[in-house]
Amino acid sequence: MASVPLSFEFYPPKTDDQAAQLDRTLGKLKAYSPEFVSCTFGAGGSTLSNTSETVRRMRTEHKLEGTPHITCVGGSREEIRALLKLYRALGCRRIVALRGDMPSGMIGQGEFRYANELVEFIRSEHGDHYHIEIGAYPETHPQARDAQSDLINFKRKVDAGANSAITQYFYNADAYFRFVDDVRRLGIDIPVVPGIMPISNFTQLRRFSEACGAEIPRWAEQRMRGFGDDVNAVREFATDMVAAMCERLIDGGAPSLHFYTLNMAKPTLNVLARIR
Numbered sequence: 001m002a003s004v005p006l007s008f009e010f011y012p013p014k015t016d017d018q019a020a021q022l023d024r025t026l027g028k029l030k031a032y033s034p035e036f037v038s039c040t041f042g043a044g045g046s047t048l049s050n051t052s053e054t055v056r057r058m059r060t061e062h063k064l065e066g067t068p069h070i071t072c073v074g075g076s077r078e079e080i081r082a083l084l085k086l087y088r089a090l091g092c093r094r095i096v097a098l099r100g101d102m103p104s105g106m107i108g109q110g111e112f113r114y115a116n117e118l119v120e121f122i123r124s125e126h127g128d129h130y131h132i133e134i135g136a137y138p139e140t141h142p143q144a145r146d147a148q149s150d151l152i153n154f155k156r157k158v159d160a161g162a163n164s165a166i167t168q169y170f171y172n173a174d175a176y177f178r179f180v181d182d183v184r185r186l187g188i189d190i191p192v193v194p195g196i197m198p199i200s201n202f203t204q205l206r207r208f209s210e211a212c213g214a215e216i217p218r219w220a221e222q223r224m225r226g227f228g229d230d231v232n233a234v235r236e237f238a239t240d241m242v243a244a245m246c247e248r249l250i251d252g253g254a255p256s257l258h259f260y261t262l263n264m265a266k267p268t269l270n271v272l273a274r275i276r
Protein backbone atom coordinates (compact mmCIF):
# COMPACT_ATOMS: atom_id res chain seq x y z
CA MET A 1 0.00 0.00 0.00
CA ALA A 2 1.48 3.32 -1.06
CA SER A 3 2.27 5.71 1.77
CA VAL A 4 1.55 8.81 -0.33
CA PRO A 5 -1.73 10.27 -1.65
CA LEU A 6 -3.01 8.86 -4.93
CA SER A 7 -4.99 10.11 -7.91
CA PHE A 8 -6.43 8.17 -10.83
CA GLU A 9 -7.00 9.19 -14.44
CA PHE A 10 -9.75 7.90 -16.76
CA TYR A 11 -11.02 8.60 -20.23
CA PRO A 12 -14.67 9.43 -20.95
CA PRO A 13 -16.70 6.35 -21.92
CA LYS A 14 -18.35 6.36 -25.34
CA THR A 15 -20.79 3.47 -24.98
CA ASP A 16 -23.07 2.11 -22.26
CA ASP A 17 -20.74 -0.86 -21.77
CA GLN A 18 -17.75 1.41 -21.32
CA ALA A 19 -19.75 3.56 -18.90
CA ALA A 20 -20.62 0.47 -16.84
CA GLN A 21 -16.96 -0.59 -16.83
CA LEU A 22 -15.91 2.84 -15.63
CA ASP A 23 -18.46 2.68 -12.82
CA ARG A 24 -17.06 -0.71 -11.73
CA THR A 25 -13.49 0.56 -11.90
CA LEU A 26 -14.29 3.67 -9.89
CA GLY A 27 -16.10 1.48 -7.36
CA LYS A 28 -12.96 -0.62 -6.86
CA LEU A 29 -10.38 2.17 -6.82
CA LYS A 30 -12.45 4.19 -4.36
CA ALA A 31 -11.05 1.98 -1.60
CA TYR A 32 -7.77 3.89 -1.94
CA SER A 33 -9.49 7.23 -1.09
CA PRO A 34 -7.91 9.10 -4.01
CA GLU A 35 -7.18 12.79 -3.59
CA PHE A 36 -8.96 13.25 -6.94
CA VAL A 37 -10.00 11.31 -10.04
CA SER A 38 -9.62 12.99 -13.40
CA CYS A 39 -11.19 12.63 -16.83
CA THR A 40 -9.35 13.34 -20.07
CA PHE A 41 -10.61 15.66 -22.77
CA GLY A 42 -10.12 15.34 -26.53
CA ALA A 43 -8.26 18.22 -28.14
CA GLY A 44 -10.61 20.40 -30.13
CA GLY A 45 -13.54 19.49 -27.91
CA SER A 46 -14.23 16.05 -29.43
CA THR A 47 -15.15 14.52 -26.07
CA LEU A 48 -16.59 17.68 -24.61
CA SER A 49 -19.94 16.44 -23.42
CA ASN A 50 -18.59 13.03 -22.37
CA THR A 51 -15.91 14.61 -20.23
CA SER A 52 -18.26 16.92 -18.37
CA GLU A 53 -20.85 14.16 -17.92
CA THR A 54 -18.16 11.79 -16.61
CA VAL A 55 -16.90 14.42 -14.16
CA ARG A 56 -20.47 15.01 -13.02
CA ARG A 57 -20.99 11.28 -12.39
CA MET A 58 -17.67 10.95 -10.57
CA ARG A 59 -18.77 13.70 -8.23
CA THR A 60 -22.44 12.90 -7.74
CA GLU A 61 -22.71 9.09 -8.12
CA HIS A 62 -19.31 8.13 -6.76
CA LYS A 63 -18.75 11.01 -4.33
CA LEU A 64 -15.21 11.41 -5.58
CA GLU A 65 -13.30 14.62 -6.36
CA GLY A 66 -14.06 14.44 -10.11
CA THR A 67 -11.62 16.70 -11.97
CA PRO A 68 -11.75 17.65 -15.64
CA HIS A 69 -8.87 17.93 -18.06
CA ILE A 70 -9.18 20.89 -20.40
CA THR A 71 -7.15 21.18 -23.58
CA CYS A 72 -6.88 24.53 -25.28
CA VAL A 73 -5.49 23.97 -28.76
CA GLY A 74 -8.30 24.28 -31.29
CA GLY A 75 -10.67 25.75 -28.68
CA SER A 76 -11.90 29.32 -28.53
CA ARG A 77 -11.89 31.61 -25.50
CA GLU A 78 -15.69 31.48 -25.46
CA GLU A 79 -15.76 27.66 -25.41
CA ILE A 80 -13.21 27.46 -22.64
CA ARG A 81 -14.94 30.21 -20.67
CA ALA A 82 -18.18 28.20 -20.85
CA LEU A 83 -16.43 25.00 -19.72
CA LEU A 84 -14.80 26.74 -16.76
CA LYS A 85 -18.21 28.05 -15.71
CA LEU A 86 -19.80 24.64 -16.09
CA TYR A 87 -17.12 22.94 -13.98
CA ARG A 88 -17.37 25.62 -11.33
CA ALA A 89 -21.13 25.02 -11.19
CA LEU A 90 -20.43 21.30 -10.71
CA GLY A 91 -18.35 22.17 -7.65
CA CYS A 92 -14.92 21.50 -9.20
CA ARG A 93 -11.96 23.24 -7.54
CA ARG A 94 -9.24 21.54 -9.58
CA ILE A 95 -8.47 21.44 -13.30
CA VAL A 96 -5.80 19.68 -15.35
CA ALA A 97 -4.82 22.30 -17.96
CA LEU A 98 -3.13 21.09 -21.14
CA ARG A 99 -2.39 22.17 -24.65
CA GLY A 100 -3.60 18.95 -26.26
CA ASP A 101 -2.46 17.54 -29.56
CA MET A 102 -3.61 18.53 -33.03
CA PRO A 103 -2.35 17.71 -36.51
CA SER A 104 0.96 19.63 -36.65
CA GLY A 105 -0.16 22.09 -39.35
CA MET A 106 -3.09 23.22 -37.20
CA ILE A 107 -1.14 24.19 -34.09
CA GLY A 108 -0.90 27.95 -33.87
CA GLN A 109 -4.16 28.55 -35.72
CA GLY A 110 -6.51 28.74 -32.72
CA GLU A 111 -6.85 31.30 -29.98
CA PHE A 112 -4.48 29.40 -27.69
CA ARG A 113 -1.14 28.02 -28.79
CA TYR A 114 0.39 26.63 -25.61
CA ALA A 115 -0.75 25.51 -22.19
CA ASN A 116 0.80 28.54 -20.44
CA GLU A 117 -1.82 30.68 -22.23
CA LEU A 118 -4.60 28.43 -20.92
CA VAL A 119 -3.26 28.64 -17.35
CA GLU A 120 -3.12 32.42 -17.65
CA PHE A 121 -6.69 32.49 -18.99
CA ILE A 122 -8.03 30.32 -16.15
CA ARG A 123 -6.35 32.57 -13.57
CA SER A 124 -7.63 35.73 -15.23
CA GLU A 125 -11.21 34.40 -15.37
CA HIS A 126 -11.43 32.64 -12.01
CA GLY A 127 -8.69 34.04 -9.77
CA ASP A 128 -7.63 31.44 -7.21
CA HIS A 129 -10.79 29.34 -7.48
CA TYR A 130 -9.12 26.47 -9.33
CA HIS A 131 -6.10 24.45 -8.31
CA ILE A 132 -4.37 24.15 -11.69
CA GLU A 133 -2.46 21.00 -12.59
CA ILE A 134 -0.16 21.05 -15.63
CA GLY A 135 1.70 18.41 -17.65
CA ALA A 136 5.44 17.75 -17.15
CA TYR A 137 7.86 15.69 -19.23
CA PRO A 138 10.82 14.12 -17.41
CA GLU A 139 11.95 12.56 -20.71
CA THR A 140 11.27 15.82 -22.61
CA HIS A 141 8.14 16.58 -24.63
CA PRO A 142 8.48 14.99 -28.10
CA GLN A 143 7.98 18.31 -29.93
CA ALA A 144 10.35 20.33 -27.75
CA ARG A 145 13.37 21.89 -29.45
CA ASP A 146 15.56 20.45 -26.70
CA ALA A 147 15.37 19.54 -23.02
CA GLN A 148 16.44 22.99 -21.83
CA SER A 149 13.80 24.87 -23.83
CA ASP A 150 11.18 22.37 -22.62
CA LEU A 151 12.15 23.25 -19.03
CA ILE A 152 11.85 26.96 -19.79
CA ASN A 153 8.45 26.31 -21.33
CA PHE A 154 7.45 24.33 -18.24
CA LYS A 155 8.44 27.37 -16.15
CA ARG A 156 6.14 29.58 -18.26
CA LYS A 157 3.17 27.50 -17.06
CA VAL A 158 4.27 27.78 -13.45
CA ASP A 159 4.79 31.54 -13.79
CA ALA A 160 1.29 31.77 -15.29
CA GLY A 161 -0.11 30.35 -12.05
CA ALA A 162 -0.03 26.53 -12.07
CA ASN A 163 -0.20 24.92 -8.62
CA SER A 164 1.21 21.47 -9.35
CA ALA A 165 2.31 19.19 -12.17
CA ILE A 166 1.66 15.62 -13.24
CA THR A 167 4.27 13.96 -15.41
CA GLN A 168 3.92 11.98 -18.57
CA TYR A 169 4.48 8.32 -17.66
CA PHE A 170 8.00 6.96 -17.64
CA TYR A 171 9.80 3.80 -16.55
CA ASN A 172 13.06 5.42 -15.59
CA ALA A 173 12.96 6.91 -12.08
CA ASP A 174 16.27 8.74 -12.66
CA ALA A 175 14.67 10.81 -15.42
CA TYR A 176 12.05 11.95 -12.88
CA PHE A 177 14.59 12.78 -10.16
CA ARG A 178 16.73 14.67 -12.65
CA PHE A 179 13.71 16.62 -13.89
CA VAL A 180 12.75 17.59 -10.35
CA ASP A 181 16.34 18.71 -9.63
CA ASP A 182 16.35 20.76 -12.83
CA VAL A 183 13.07 22.55 -12.09
CA ARG A 184 14.13 23.23 -8.48
CA ARG A 185 17.30 24.86 -9.85
CA LEU A 186 15.03 27.16 -11.87
CA GLY A 187 13.38 28.22 -8.61
CA ILE A 188 10.19 26.21 -9.22
CA ASP A 189 8.79 24.77 -6.02
CA ILE A 190 5.42 23.29 -7.04
CA PRO A 191 4.84 19.55 -6.45
CA VAL A 192 5.74 17.36 -9.43
CA VAL A 193 3.68 14.18 -9.26
CA PRO A 194 4.88 11.12 -11.19
CA GLY A 195 2.37 9.76 -13.69
CA ILE A 196 2.36 5.96 -13.49
CA MET A 197 1.23 3.71 -16.33
CA PRO A 198 0.70 0.10 -15.20
CA ILE A 199 1.40 -2.32 -18.03
CA SER A 200 -1.28 -4.74 -19.12
CA ASN A 201 -0.67 -4.94 -22.85
CA PHE A 202 2.87 -4.65 -24.14
CA THR A 203 1.97 -4.07 -27.82
CA GLN A 204 -0.42 -1.27 -26.93
CA LEU A 205 2.15 0.22 -24.56
CA ARG A 206 4.80 0.30 -27.30
CA ARG A 207 2.39 2.17 -29.58
CA PHE A 208 1.46 4.73 -26.89
CA SER A 209 5.06 5.19 -25.88
CA GLU A 210 6.24 5.94 -29.42
CA ALA A 211 3.53 8.58 -29.76
CA CYS A 212 4.19 10.35 -26.47
CA GLY A 213 7.96 9.98 -26.25
CA ALA A 214 8.08 7.70 -23.17
CA GLU A 215 11.02 5.33 -23.20
CA ILE A 216 10.60 1.68 -22.35
CA PRO A 217 14.05 0.67 -21.04
CA ARG A 218 15.78 -1.74 -23.41
CA TRP A 219 16.30 -4.38 -20.71
CA ALA A 220 12.61 -4.32 -19.79
CA GLU A 221 11.50 -4.44 -23.41
CA GLN A 222 13.79 -7.43 -24.04
CA ARG A 223 12.36 -9.25 -21.04
CA MET A 224 8.75 -8.58 -22.05
CA ARG A 225 9.41 -9.51 -25.66
CA GLY A 226 11.00 -12.73 -24.42
CA PHE A 227 7.71 -13.80 -22.80
CA GLY A 228 6.10 -13.87 -26.27
CA ASP A 229 2.39 -14.68 -26.03
CA ASP A 230 2.54 -15.47 -22.33
CA VAL A 231 0.51 -12.45 -21.24
CA ASN A 232 0.51 -13.54 -17.60
CA ALA A 233 4.31 -13.61 -17.50
CA VAL A 234 4.44 -10.13 -19.11
CA ARG A 235 1.96 -8.78 -16.56
CA GLU A 236 3.74 -10.39 -13.63
CA PHE A 237 7.10 -8.96 -14.67
CA ALA A 238 5.67 -5.54 -15.55
CA THR A 239 3.70 -5.26 -12.30
CA ASP A 240 6.85 -5.95 -10.30
CA MET A 241 8.86 -3.50 -12.34
CA VAL A 242 6.31 -0.68 -11.99
CA ALA A 243 5.75 -1.35 -8.27
CA ALA A 244 9.52 -1.28 -7.64
CA MET A 245 9.74 2.03 -9.50
CA CYS A 246 6.87 3.46 -7.40
CA GLU A 247 8.73 2.47 -4.23
CA ARG A 248 11.87 4.23 -5.46
CA LEU A 249 9.86 7.32 -6.35
CA ILE A 250 8.21 7.42 -2.92
CA ASP A 251 11.54 6.83 -1.13
CA GLY A 252 13.06 9.59 -3.25
CA GLY A 253 10.43 12.12 -2.20
CA ALA A 254 7.61 11.92 -4.81
CA PRO A 255 4.72 13.82 -3.18
CA SER A 256 2.01 11.52 -4.54
CA LEU A 257 1.34 9.14 -7.46
CA HIS A 258 -1.07 9.67 -10.37
CA PHE A 259 -2.16 6.46 -12.13
CA TYR A 260 -3.15 6.31 -15.79
CA THR A 261 -5.78 3.60 -15.39
CA LEU A 262 -7.10 3.33 -18.97
CA ASN A 263 -10.41 2.72 -17.15
CA MET A 264 -9.24 -0.67 -15.82
CA ALA A 265 -8.98 -1.36 -12.10
CA LYS A 266 -6.86 -4.50 -12.08
CA PRO A 267 -3.50 -3.30 -13.46
CA THR A 268 -3.48 -0.36 -11.02
CA LEU A 269 -4.70 -2.48 -8.08
CA ASN A 270 -2.01 -5.09 -8.79
CA VAL A 271 0.73 -2.46 -8.70
CA LEU A 272 -0.67 -0.84 -5.54
CA ALA A 273 -0.88 -4.22 -3.81
CA ARG A 274 2.85 -4.74 -4.35
CA ILE A 275 4.05 -1.39 -3.10
CA ARG A 276 5.56 -1.81 0.35
Ligand code: FAD
Nearest residue numbers: 040041069098099100114115135141143144150153166168
Ligand atom coordinates in the same frame (compact mmCIF):
# COMPACT_ATOMS: atom_id res chain seq x y z
P1 FAD B 1 2.69 22.68 -23.50
O1 FAD B 1 3.16 22.90 -22.11
O2 FAD B 1 2.02 23.82 -24.20
O3 FAD B 1 3.98 22.20 -24.35
C1 FAD B 1 3.81 21.64 -25.64
C2 FAD B 1 5.11 21.79 -26.43
O4 FAD B 1 5.30 23.16 -26.80
C3 FAD B 1 6.37 21.41 -25.67
O5 FAD B 1 7.25 20.87 -26.60
C4 FAD B 1 6.90 22.73 -25.13
O6 FAD B 1 8.31 22.72 -24.95
C5 FAD B 1 6.48 23.70 -26.22
N1 FAD B 1 6.08 25.02 -25.68
C6 FAD B 1 5.30 25.22 -24.59
N2 FAD B 1 5.08 26.54 -24.40
C7 FAD B 1 5.72 27.17 -25.40
C8 FAD B 1 5.85 28.55 -25.75
N3 FAD B 1 5.23 29.51 -25.03
N4 FAD B 1 6.60 28.85 -26.85
C9 FAD B 1 7.20 27.88 -27.59
N5 FAD B 1 7.10 26.55 -27.29
C10 FAD B 1 6.36 26.21 -26.23
N6 FAD B 1 -3.99 15.31 -24.14
C11 FAD B 1 -5.31 15.42 -24.48
O7 FAD B 1 -5.62 15.65 -25.65
N7 FAD B 1 -6.29 15.29 -23.54
C12 FAD B 1 -6.02 15.06 -22.23
O8 FAD B 1 -6.93 14.97 -21.41
C13 FAD B 1 -4.64 14.93 -21.83
N8 FAD B 1 -4.30 14.69 -20.55
C14 FAD B 1 -2.96 14.68 -20.18
C15 FAD B 1 -2.62 14.54 -18.84
C16 FAD B 1 -1.30 14.59 -18.43
C17 FAD B 1 -0.96 14.46 -16.97
C18 FAD B 1 -0.26 14.75 -19.40
C19 FAD B 1 1.19 14.78 -18.99
C20 FAD B 1 -0.59 14.84 -20.75
C21 FAD B 1 -1.94 14.83 -21.16
N9 FAD B 1 -2.31 14.97 -22.49
C22 FAD B 1 -3.64 15.07 -22.84
C23 FAD B 1 -1.29 15.07 -23.54
C24 FAD B 1 -0.88 16.52 -23.82
O9 FAD B 1 -1.98 17.26 -24.32
C25 FAD B 1 0.25 16.49 -24.84
O10 FAD B 1 1.40 15.93 -24.25
C26 FAD B 1 0.54 17.80 -25.52
O11 FAD B 1 1.40 17.52 -26.64
C27 FAD B 1 1.28 18.80 -24.65
O12 FAD B 1 0.48 19.34 -23.71
P2 FAD B 1 1.10 20.36 -22.61
O13 FAD B 1 -0.01 20.95 -21.88
O14 FAD B 1 2.17 19.72 -21.83
O15 FAD B 1 1.74 21.45 -23.64
